[in-house]
Amino acid sequence: MATAVLEGRPTAFSAARTVRAWDLAADQPAGGDLVFPHPITALAAAPRGRLGVCFGTDIAVLSRHEPPSPPRSTDGPGSAPAAPSSGGAPW
Structure with missing residues:
Protein backbone atom coordinates (compact mmCIF):
# COMPACT_ATOMS: atom_id res chain seq x y z
CA MET A 1 0.00 0.00 0.00
CA ALA A 2 1.09 3.56 -0.70
CA THR A 3 -0.54 6.94 -0.13
CA ALA A 4 -0.24 10.29 -1.91
CA VAL A 5 -2.10 13.53 -2.43
CA LEU A 6 -3.36 13.88 -6.02
CA ALA A 44 5.76 3.53 -3.62
CA ALA A 45 4.37 7.04 -4.02
CA ALA A 46 6.93 9.43 -5.52
CA PRO A 47 7.14 13.21 -5.98
CA ARG A 48 5.03 15.00 -8.62
CA GLY A 49 2.21 12.46 -8.47
CA ARG A 50 4.24 9.48 -9.65
CA LEU A 51 3.82 5.90 -8.49
CA GLY A 52 6.60 3.28 -8.54
CA VAL A 53 5.48 -0.31 -9.09
CA CYS A 54 7.79 -3.37 -8.86
CA PHE A 55 6.36 -6.48 -10.54
CA GLY A 56 8.18 -9.69 -11.47
CA THR A 57 11.71 -8.53 -12.33
CA ASP A 58 10.54 -5.15 -13.69
CA ILE A 59 9.89 -1.67 -12.33
CA ALA A 60 7.37 0.80 -13.74
CA VAL A 61 7.06 4.46 -12.84
CA LEU A 62 3.56 5.70 -13.57
CA SER A 63 2.64 9.34 -13.94
CA ARG A 64 -0.73 10.98 -14.06
CA HIS A 65 -2.27 11.25 -17.49
CA GLU A 66 -3.86 14.60 -18.20
CA PRO A 67 -6.39 14.57 -21.03
CA PRO A 68 -5.67 17.02 -23.84
CA SER A 69 -7.31 20.42 -23.61
CA PRO A 70 -10.38 20.81 -25.80
CA PRO A 71 -10.08 23.06 -28.84
CA ARG A 72 -10.88 26.74 -28.44
CA SER A 73 -14.37 27.86 -29.27
CA THR A 74 -14.70 29.87 -32.45
CA ASP A 75 -18.01 31.42 -31.47
CA GLY A 76 -16.61 34.92 -31.59
CA PRO A 77 -14.05 37.33 -30.17
CA GLY A 78 -12.95 36.66 -26.63
CA SER A 79 -14.24 33.08 -26.63
CA ALA A 80 -12.64 31.03 -23.89
CA PRO A 81 -11.71 27.36 -24.06
CA ALA A 82 -13.95 24.89 -22.32
CA ALA A 83 -12.80 23.63 -18.93
CA PRO A 84 -10.72 20.45 -19.20
CA SER A 85 -12.11 17.24 -17.76
CA SER A 86 -10.28 15.16 -15.16
CA GLY A 87 -11.04 12.07 -17.24
CA GLY A 88 -11.95 10.02 -14.14
CA ALA A 89 -8.69 8.03 -14.09
CA PRO A 90 -5.73 8.75 -11.83
CA TRP A 91 -3.11 7.74 -14.41
Whole structure:
Protein backbone atom coordinates (compact mmCIF):
# COMPACT_ATOMS: atom_id res chain seq x y z
CA MET A 1 0.00 0.00 0.00
CA ALA A 2 1.09 3.56 -0.70
CA THR A 3 -0.54 6.94 -0.13
CA ALA A 4 -0.24 10.29 -1.91
CA VAL A 5 -2.10 13.53 -2.43
CA LEU A 6 -3.36 13.88 -6.02
CA GLU A 7 -4.91 17.19 -7.01
CA GLY A 8 -5.37 17.99 -3.33
CA ARG A 9 -7.15 14.68 -2.60
CA PRO A 10 -5.68 12.06 -0.25
CA THR A 11 -5.38 8.84 -2.24
CA ALA A 12 -4.42 5.30 -1.22
CA PHE A 13 -3.02 2.69 -3.63
CA SER A 14 -3.19 -1.06 -3.09
CA ALA A 15 -1.81 -3.85 -5.21
CA ALA A 16 -1.64 -7.61 -5.83
CA ARG A 17 -1.59 -8.05 -9.62
CA THR A 18 -3.76 -4.99 -9.97
CA VAL A 19 -3.08 -1.45 -8.74
CA ARG A 20 -6.19 0.19 -7.34
CA ALA A 21 -6.49 3.84 -6.33
CA TRP A 22 -8.95 4.96 -3.66
CA ASP A 23 -9.99 8.56 -2.99
CA LEU A 24 -9.90 8.65 0.80
CA ALA A 25 -11.86 11.92 1.13
CA ALA A 26 -14.74 10.71 -1.06
CA ASP A 27 -14.49 7.07 0.12
CA GLN A 28 -14.71 5.78 -3.45
CA PRO A 29 -12.46 4.42 -6.23
CA ALA A 30 -10.28 7.00 -7.97
CA GLY A 31 -10.33 5.65 -11.52
CA GLY A 32 -9.93 2.25 -13.08
CA ASP A 33 -7.70 -0.65 -12.09
CA LEU A 34 -4.25 -1.13 -13.64
CA VAL A 35 -3.48 -4.81 -14.30
CA PHE A 36 0.14 -6.05 -14.37
CA PRO A 37 1.43 -9.31 -15.90
CA HIS A 38 3.15 -10.46 -12.67
CA PRO A 39 2.44 -10.10 -8.96
CA ILE A 40 3.36 -6.69 -7.57
CA THR A 41 6.09 -6.90 -4.96
CA ALA A 42 6.44 -3.21 -4.04
CA LEU A 43 4.52 0.02 -4.44
CA ALA A 44 5.76 3.53 -3.62
CA ALA A 45 4.37 7.04 -4.02
CA ALA A 46 6.93 9.43 -5.52
CA PRO A 47 7.14 13.21 -5.98
CA ARG A 48 5.03 15.00 -8.62
CA GLY A 49 2.21 12.46 -8.47
CA ARG A 50 4.24 9.48 -9.65
CA LEU A 51 3.82 5.90 -8.49
CA GLY A 52 6.60 3.28 -8.54
CA VAL A 53 5.48 -0.31 -9.09
CA CYS A 54 7.79 -3.37 -8.86
CA PHE A 55 6.36 -6.48 -10.54
CA GLY A 56 8.18 -9.69 -11.47
CA THR A 57 11.71 -8.53 -12.33
CA ASP A 58 10.54 -5.15 -13.69
CA ILE A 59 9.89 -1.67 -12.33
CA ALA A 60 7.37 0.80 -13.74
CA VAL A 61 7.06 4.46 -12.84
CA LEU A 62 3.56 5.70 -13.57
CA SER A 63 2.64 9.34 -13.94
CA ARG A 64 -0.73 10.98 -14.06
CA HIS A 65 -2.27 11.25 -17.49
CA GLU A 66 -3.86 14.60 -18.20
CA PRO A 67 -6.39 14.57 -21.03
CA PRO A 68 -5.67 17.02 -23.84
CA SER A 69 -7.31 20.42 -23.61
CA PRO A 70 -10.38 20.81 -25.80
CA PRO A 71 -10.08 23.06 -28.84
CA ARG A 72 -10.88 26.74 -28.44
CA SER A 73 -14.37 27.86 -29.27
CA THR A 74 -14.70 29.87 -32.45
CA ASP A 75 -18.01 31.42 -31.47
CA GLY A 76 -16.61 34.92 -31.59
CA PRO A 77 -14.05 37.33 -30.17
CA GLY A 78 -12.95 36.66 -26.63
CA SER A 79 -14.24 33.08 -26.63
CA ALA A 80 -12.64 31.03 -23.89
CA PRO A 81 -11.71 27.36 -24.06
CA ALA A 82 -13.95 24.89 -22.32
CA ALA A 83 -12.80 23.63 -18.93
CA PRO A 84 -10.72 20.45 -19.20
CA SER A 85 -12.11 17.24 -17.76
CA SER A 86 -10.28 15.16 -15.16
CA GLY A 87 -11.04 12.07 -17.24
CA GLY A 88 -11.95 10.02 -14.14
CA ALA A 89 -8.69 8.03 -14.09
CA PRO A 90 -5.73 8.75 -11.83
CA TRP A 91 -3.11 7.74 -14.41
